[in-house]
Amino acid sequence: MTxxxxxxxxxxxxxxxxxxxGITAHVQGDRVVKLEPAEFPDPKHRRICLRGLSSLEITxxxxxxxxxxxxxxERGEGKFKRISWDxxxxxxxxxxxxxxxxxxxxxxxWVLGGxxxxxxxxxxxxxxxxxxxxxxxxxWGYGDAGLPCGSRVIFGTQxxxxxxxxxxxxxxxxxxxxxxxxANPGESQPLNLMRPIMDAKARGARLVVIDPRYTVTxxxxxxxxxxxxxxxxxxxxxxxxxxxxxxxxxxxxxxRHTAGPYLVRDDNGQYLRGKDIGLPEExxxxxxxxxxxxxxxxxxxxxxxxxxxxFAVNGIACKPSLQLLRDLAQAYNPRHTSExxxxxxxxxxxxxxxxxSSSTVIFVTHMGLTRxxxxxxxxxxxxxxxxxxxxxxxxxxxxxxxAVLNWDPFLKAKPGEPSYKRLGxxxxxxxxxxxxxxxxxxxxxxxxxxLNQCADSRKIAEKIFxxxxxxxxxxxxxxxxxxxxxxxxPVCSYLEFSDLIPHPxxxxxxxxxxxxxLYESKSDVDIAAGLAExxxxxxxxxxxxxxxxxxxxxxxxxxxxxVTREKLKEGAMSLMLIPEMDREFDIPFSTATGxxxxxxxxxxxxxxxxxxxxxxxxxxxxPENRKYPLAFVQGHSRFRTHSMFANVKSLLEMNPEPVVxxxxxxxxxxxxxxxxxxxxxxxxxxTLLKAKLTEGVRPGVINITQGWWxxxxxxxxxxxxxxxxxxxxxxxVYEPNMHMNDVAVxxxxxxxxxxx
Amino acid sequence: xxxxxxxxxxxxxCIGCEACTVACRTENRGQxxxxxxxxxxxxxKDTPVGTFPNVSMHFLPTLxxxxxxxxxxxxxxxxxITKSDRGIIILLEDACDGCQACLDACPYGVIEFNADxxxxxxxxxxxxxxxxxxxxxCAICCEGQAIHFGDLDDPGSIVSKxxxxxxAFCLRPEAGTKPSVYYLPPKPxxxx
Numbered sequence: 001m002t003x004x005x006x007x008x009x010x011x012x013x014x015x016x017x018x019x020x021x022g023i024t025a026h027v028q029g030d031r032v033v034k035l036e037p038a039e040f041p042d043p044k045h046r047r048i049c050l051r052g053l054s055s056l057e058i059t060x061x062x063x064x065x066x067x068x069x070x071x072x073x074e075r076g077e078g079k080f081k082r083i084s085w086d087x088x089x090x091x092x093x094x095x096x097x098x099x100x101x102x103x104x105x106x107x108x109x110w111v112l113g114g115x116x117x118x119x120x121x122x123x124x125x126x127x128x129x130x131x132x133x134x135x136x137x138x139x140w141g142y143g144d145a146g147l148p149c150g151s152r153v154i155f156g157t158q159x160x161x162x163x164x165x166x167x168x169x170x171x172x173x174x175x176x177x178x179x180x181x182x183a184n185p186g187e188s189q190p191l192n193l194m195r196p197i198m199d200a201k202a203r204g205a206r207l208v209v210i211d212p213r214y215t216v217t218x219x220x221x222x223x224x225x226x227x228x229x230x231x232x233x234x235x236x237x238x239x240x241x242x243x244x245x246x247x248x249x250x251x252x253x254x255x256r257h258t259a260g261p262y263l264v265r266d267d268n269g270q271y272l273r274g275k276d277i278g279l280p281e282e283x284x285x286x287x288x289x290x291x292x293x294x295x296x297x298x299x300x301x302x303x304x305x306x307x308x309x310x311f312a313v314n315g316i317a318c319k320p321s322l323q324l325l326r327d328l329a330q331a332y333n334p335r336h337t338s339e340x341x342x343x344x345x346x347x348x349x350x351x352x353x354x355x356x357s358s359s360t361v362i363f364v365t366h367m368g369l370t371r372x373x374x375x376x377x378x379x380x381x382x383x384x385x386x387x388x389x390x391x392x393x394x395x396x397x398x399x400x401x402x403a404v405l406n407w408d409p410f411l412k413a414k415p416g417e418p419s420y421k422r423l424g425x426x427x428x429x430x431x432x433x434x435x436x437x438x439x440x441x442x443x444x445x446x447x448x449x450x451l452n453q454c455a456d457s458r459k460i461a462e463k464i465f466x467x468x469x470x471x472x473x474x475x476x477x478x479x480x481x482x483x484x485x486x487x488x489x490p491v492c493s494y495l496e497f498s499d500l501i502p503h504p505x506x507x508x509x510x511x512x513x514x515x516x517x518l519y520e521s522k523s524d525v526d527i528a529a530g531l532a533e534x535x536x537x538x539x540x541x542x543x544x545x546x547x548x549x550x551x552x553x554x555x556x557x558x559x560x561x562x563v564t565r566e567k568l569k570e571g572a573m574s575l576m577l578i579p580e581m582d583r584e585f586d587i588p589f590s591t592a593t594g595x596x597x598x599x600x601x602x603x604x605x606x607x608x609x610x611x612x613x614x615x616x617x618x619x620x621x622x623p624e625n626r627k628y629p630l631a632f633v634q635g636h637s638r639f640r641t642h643s644m645f646a647n648v649k650s651l652l653e654m655n656p657e658p659v660v661x662x663x664x665x666x667x668x669x670x671x672x673x674x675x676x677x678x679x680x681x682x683x684x685x686x687t688l689l690k691a692k693l694t695e696g697v698r699p700g701v702i703n704i705t706q707g708w709w710x711x712x713x714x715x716x717x718x719x720x721x722x723x724x725x726x727x728x729x730x731x732x733v734y735e736p737n738m739h740m741n742d743v744a745v746x747x748x749x750x751x752x753x754x755x756x
Numbered sequence: 757x758x759x760x761x762x763x764x765x766x767x768x769x770c771i772g773c774e775a776c777t778v779a780c781r782t783e784n785r786g787q788x789x790x791x792x793x794x795x796x797x798x799x800x801k802d803t804p805v806g807t808f809p810n811v812s813m814h815f816l817p818t819l820x821x822x823x824x825x826x827x828x829x830x831x832x833x834x835x836x837i838t839k840s841d842r843g844i845i846i847l848l849e850d851a852c853d854g855c856q857a858c859l860d861a862c863p864y865g866v867i868e869f870n871a872d873x874x875x876x877x878x879x880x881x882x883x884x885x886x887x888x889x890x891x892x893x894c895a896i897c898c899e900g901q902a903i904h905f906g907d908l909d910d911p912g913s914i915v916s917k918x919x920x921x922x923x924a925f926c927l928r929p930e931a932g933t934k935p936s937v938y939y940l941p942p943k944p945x946x947x948x
Contacts, residue, residue, distance in 0.1 A: 034782065037896060048897050050775040053782055186771045190899045198769055198900065206946060214804050216771050219813040222946040226809035350948040638773050650781065653788075654774060663808060674800075694800070695808045 003028050009038050009571060011501045011511040012052040013494055014641050016114040019192040020503040021047050022572055025495060025514045032056060032495055032514055040572055044199075045504050047191045050651070051641060057648045058493050059518070063477055065490035066519035075465055078483045085520065085530065088487050093534035095470045099441045100132075106421045107441040108134040109428060113142070113448025114642060118499040118511070120548035123410035124528035124541070125446055129420040130413040131537045135431075135440060138735055141424040142454050145737035146370030149730045150379030153600045154387070156590030174203050176358040181210045181382050182232060182369030186217035188636040189366070192504050197364065206358075208351065210235070211368070213635060213661075213703055214696045225351065226698050228342040229631045230616030230742060232369045236381030237613055238337025239352040240329040243388055248356025250390030254307060257394040257586065258387055258596040260322035261287045261305035262298060263313065269604035271321070271593070277314045285593060286313065288320065321599035325384065328610045340613070340621065342698070361391040368633075372742035373617035373727055381611035387596050394587050394596070398580035400506035406555045409548075413540055424735035425454065429724055432464045442470035446491075446524060449643040451481040452710055455724040455738040457717055458685060474527060477647060480710040490521040497523035498545040500552055500568075506575040508560060510549070510568035606729050617725060618744040623700055628682050628744035630666065630702050634718055637705035646709050658713055659692040661703040662747060667693050670747060677714070677750040680704070680721065682743070687716030688750055702747060706740070721745055760824070760843035760909040761881060762936030763895065764918040765817055768943050769902035772802060772815035779897035783882060787870045790879040791819035791894050814942050817903075819894075820845060820866050820879040821927065821935030828878075831861030836876075843908075843936055844881045852876050863931040908936055 006027040012035070013020045022038035022045070035056060037048040068088035073079030083091075099107050110129045112122055129136045140148060178197055185193035198220065201207050209221040212229045227235055243249050254260040262285040263272040275282035277295055287305035289296040295313045296303050307322045334345035341348075355361050363386045369378045386392050412419050423431055423440070431440040443450075451460050457480075465471065465484050473485035482488050496518060499511040517523065522530075525548060529541035543550070549565050556563070559575040567573060591597045603609050615621060623629035639655040640646050660680050662672065672678055674693040679686045680702065689704070697703050710717040722743050726736040770793070777789030784790065796814040797805050804813035822845045829837040829845065836851035837858060847858070847867075852875040859867045859876060867878045882892035890896075895903040906915035918924060919938040926935040 036893070046896075047899070048775070048779075049899055050773055050778040053775060053778045053897060056782075187773070190771055190773060194771060194899075195901060202768075206948070208948070214808065214811050214813065216773075216802070216813070219804065220768075220771075220942075223948045224809060224811075224945075347948070354948050650778065654777070692800070692803075694803045695806060695811050696802075696804050696813070698808055 005033070008512055008514045009510075009569065010495065010514050011499075011509045012048070012055055013118050013499065013501055013511055014051055014055060014644060015503075016641055018503070019189065020501045020509065020511075021049070021052055021191065022509050023048060023052060027514060030515055032059065038571070041507075041574065044195065045507070045572070049191060050638060051645050054645065054648050054650050055494070057650060058476065058645070059495050061477070061647065063647065064493075064519065064521075065475055065477060065482075065488065066521070067490060068520065069485075069488040071486045071488075075471070075484045075486075076461060078478065080488060085522070088489060089530045089534055092470070092472055092487055093531060096442060096535065099469055103439050103441050105132050105134045107439050108132070109137050109423065109431070109440045109443050110134065110420075111137040111139070111425065111428065111443050111445050111448055111450060113139045113446070113450070113453070119405060119502065119552060120499050120545050121497070121524035122447070123407065123548060123552070124525040125444070126407075126410040126420070127413045127540060128528050128532050128535070128537065130411060131532070131540060132420075132535060133418055134420055135423055136420040137423050137425050137428050137443075139425050139448065140737075141426045141735045142738050143371050143740055144367050145424065145730060145735045146372070146375030147365070147367055147379050149734045149737065150370065150376035150383065152734050153376065153603065154380045154383050154591075154597055155392075175200055175205045175360045175362040177206045177208065177354060177361045178364060179208045179210065179355065179361060180217055180221075180364045182378075183364055183366035184211065184213070184215040184217045184368070184635060185364065185366070186215060186220065187638045190638070193364065200362075206354070208354075212631070212633065212698045212701045215635070223347075223351070225343055225347065228340075228621050228698065229633055229701055230372050230374075230619035231341040231613070231621055232378040233374065233381040233611055233613040234332060234337055234340040235343060235348065236378070236385050236611065237329050237332035238334055238341070238348045239355065239385050240325065240388060241332045241337070242334065242349050242352030243356045243385070244326050244329055246353065246356065248353065249388045251307060253390030253394070254322060254388065255305060257392070258322075258598055259285070259591075259593040260325075260598055261307055261320050262593065263288060263295070263311065263318040264321045264324060264599060264601070266317040266319070269609055270601045272313060272316065272318050276316060288313075325598050325610055328612065332613075355385065355391075356389055361386070361389065363391065368741060371737065371740045372619065373725065373739045374614050375737060375739065375742075376727075376730055376733070377608060377611050377614070381613070384598050384611055387598060392596060395584040396587050397584045398578045400559070400575045400577055405500075405502055405552055405560065406557055407552075409551045409555055424731070426724060426726055426736045426738055427731070429459070429464060432467050441468060443468055443472070445471070445473040445481060445485075449479045449481045449709075451484065452479065452643050452717070453706070453719065455719060455722040455740065456684060457710065457719040459724060474524060479643065489527055490519060491527070492517045492521045492523045496521065497525070498549065500549045507572040508563050508568065508575065509572045510565060512569060513545075603729065606732075608729055616742050617739060618723070619742050620700070620744050626744065628746050629700070630745050630747060631700060632680070632721060632743040632745045633701060633703050633741045634706035635703050637707060640705075640707040643707045643709060646707055646712065658689045658704060658708040660689055660747065661692050661694050661697045663695065663697050663699040663701070664693045665699045666702075666747070667691060670749065672747065672749055678747050679750050680716075680745050680747050682721055682745045684723065685716045685720035687718070687720055688714040691747070702745065758841055758909070759907045760936055761886065761906070762822055762843065762908045762915060762938065763892070764904040764915045764924070764938045764940060766902040766904070766918075766940040767814055767816065768940060769900040770815045770817060771900040771902075773899045775897050775899045776817055776894035776903065779893045780879070783885075783893035784880075786868070786877050787872065788868065790866070790868070790877065791817050792866075793817045816939070818864060818866055818927070819937065820881075821864055821933065821937045822881060823936065824934035825932060827861040827863065827931075827933060828858035828867060831857040833857060840883070842886070844883050844886070846880050846883060847876060847878050849873070849875050849877075863928050863933060
């Protein structure tokens with residue numbers, strides 16, 4: 001008898017929200033037997049990774065949660081009893097209503113993490129949050145808010161991930177140079193990002209990698225720059241020093257696209273406005289016109305704005321904002337910069353010269369360097385280097401539209417009416433513990449392993465969880481977080497439900513349901529619908545996943561016109577291409593000035609109008625006499641997507657347990673041998689694991705890859721060592737970030753209790 | 757159809773991710789992947805050589821070289837290892853009695869003994885896929901796009917061209933086995 005094999009095109013969304021691979025599932029009967037990379041209109045996107053290849057092990061994992069569970073022991077104990085879906089959802093709905101009666105609906109918080117690349121599964125809970133006017137907890141702050149905080153200051157809101165890799169994605173002209181700064185795409189984004197980087201390198205681009213770790217990405221570099229963690233802003237200022245002094249800046253770009261020529265008042269640090277000099281255009285920004293040697297509106301005709309100098313306007317002393325940046329950079333000569341950053345002074349000069357003299361430089365960064373207390377400033381500083389040298393995409397001449405999906409049906413379920421409240425994930429801590437800014441009494445976790453992945457795990461377990469009246473978790477597995485749930489709901493693996501996937505750019509794909517949900521698991525959309533029914537919002541949840549997919553497609557932006565669910569079943573569809581136009585348009589930046597703001601007047605009162613370098617919160621850049629002299633960073637591992645895949649057997653065979661990477665020089669000082677058990681510790685915790693001696697980390701730095709589950713450590717975990725300190729500027733600009741890479745520790749040989 | 761099917765593995769493009777190993781395992785159901793990624797000159801995986809910051813790290817995926825002169829086939833007392841007319845060295849599982857003479861004979865250490873089955877196992881270049889016009893699964897799944905497949909005897913093929921580029925090499929040429937797996941070396945860093 002031959003076995004009939006059915007092929008179904010779907011999507012593995014197991015990247016963290018910014019990429020996804022089209023795959024073809026081979027199905028025999030009701031079982032998926034094999035996955036392979038699907039054909040793609042553009043063959044460079046035909047791809048899969050080692051996790052995607054292993055993802056059947058998640059679907060058919062023996063430990064999958066099979067039916068709804070209700071807690072039967074203490075929280076964290078892991079004792080549960082089986083209940084029905086009706087019992088589970090009735091219980092939650094009842095509890096929600098009671099909490100809402102006492103504390104109001106905002107006391108119920110939806111903590112939705114990295115959704116993979118899904119839209120409707122995420123959207124369903126947002127819609128319910130919107131309808132109930134409860135609280136949506138944004139997950140940007142668990143590591144990813146630093147970059148957008150910085151990006152918002154310098155570029156405005158339209159670049160949530162910065163200007164950085166959009167150029168690589170959109171296939172813009174060949175770069176002469178690529179600077180990968182504080183990111184390791186070779187391991188964390190090998191397909192969407194490392195492939196185009198290596199393609200560009202093959203076409204001649206010079207690759208520079210700046211990182212305290214010698215990563216796989218660094219191994220491909222023409223020049224590796226092994227910086228001290230937490231000193232990126234200083235390096236950027238050092239580069240600017242050389243760029244200013246050697247006249248390598250791009251004045252035409254600065255004049256056209258930045259607020260560099262706008263005058264700033266010496267007395268109050270604010271941009272000079274029309275009203276300050278008696279112009280009828282009260283709020284207009286003012287420049288100094290070199291042609292007439294007088295102040296003019298920025299939009300006046302026939303002006304030659306000054307970028308440097310000191311001027312007195314109406315008796316008000318002021319300078320172009322670029323002059324202020326220049327003054328700041330003057331303090332960072334290569335020698336001084338070298339002392340701070342640990343990067344050789346001659347290398348700093350040479351790097352600045354290369355950046356300044358190359359025709360096109362693409363800066364690639366991600367979240368590594370922004371997971372520090374001043375990570376937003378680090379981003380602003382490196383973005384300033386890019387802007388000074390004209391290496392920011394600031395014009396549009398046709399191409400794919402960046403906006404993909406219209407999320408409004410989820411964000412504003414009832415148009416014109418109030419929606420949910422929003423809290424940053426780091427703000428949730430105080431909301432639960434102190435009722436500040438308002439009390440949160442119930443949390444719903446989906447797509448998040450909160451206890452494992454958020455700062456200060458012990459605080460979460462000991463201070464946050466006990467304060468909550470209800471913890472719900474939708475999960476595939478009994479994760480460290482799931483153990484604390486009152487109600488634990490089994491969700492489908494990605495092969496068991498449909499979703500709309502706006503990746504890889506510029507494509508849209510359908511994650512097509514391949515098999516029926518296993519056991520009693522349900523999709524997140526179905527779970528949300530079941531609860532919505534009980535809360536009186538059933539009418540907003542008709543049609544299941546397909547209904548929501550159609551809702552997005554039908555309410556879509558121009559960019560997805562013509563994309564339908566039926567067509568997507570056959571394969572990926574690209575966004576609408578805007579034909580090349582005969583002239584370039586300046587991209588309006590959504591900053592106050594509409595320009596790239598190298599200087600931010602709104603942060604003057606915080607002392608951060610410029611990207612000033614400040615010593616990290618904990619990272620010891622001067623380790624002498626420090627109780628905790630080592631900088632702890634958390635790289636990403638190719639064997640996991642955050643904490644996903646940590647329990648997959650075939651990957652564990654290749655990478656069996658957590659290790660702390662330590663430089664042999666640091667190990668020798670501590671008498672630590674390779675593979676020996678050590679404790680990594682600070683005042684918050686002691687984490688016990690094996691040491692791996694490697695020249696792949698800078699002396700003074702240790703690395704433990706993030707995402708290992710707490711129970712995979714003999715004691716502690718990565719986030720037992722991290723802290724939940726809030727940076728108020730980030731809170732003001734966008735949302736406070738967790739500073740996982742701004743942590744000081746010491747490492748010592750482990751002595752068992754008998755030996756002590 | 758006389759061919760010399762083989763692979764070109766580009767070390768410049770290999771990012772050491774081991775997707776090839778996982779792909780092989782899912783495709784061939786071997787006990788482990790028949791293509792393994794080593795970190796060159798380093799005793800430990802994913803560990804650079806040198807002293808920080810003057811370090812380097814290169815990856816070397818190894819698998820059956822599908823040699824023109826396969827010592828494993830010569831060593832097999834049961835003729836369980838044969839060469840196809842397309843140049844693929846095939847280990848016939850049904851004919852193998854697990855004597856492991858091939859493991860000793862292979863200069864590359866790429867034949868494995870599957871203790872559960874009691875037989876030797878190695879890469880067969882995904883011959884079941886080649887027969888239906890598909891490429892070996894490792895080549896399809898390579899994250900770095902470092903693995904090229906084709907007929908080395910076809911002067912127009914990419915693999916033939918790449919195998920003749922400067923620096924292309926085979927492992928242990930002195931063993932005289934004439935491998936059908938070639939490597940392209942990593943590009944030396946150009947500095948700034």
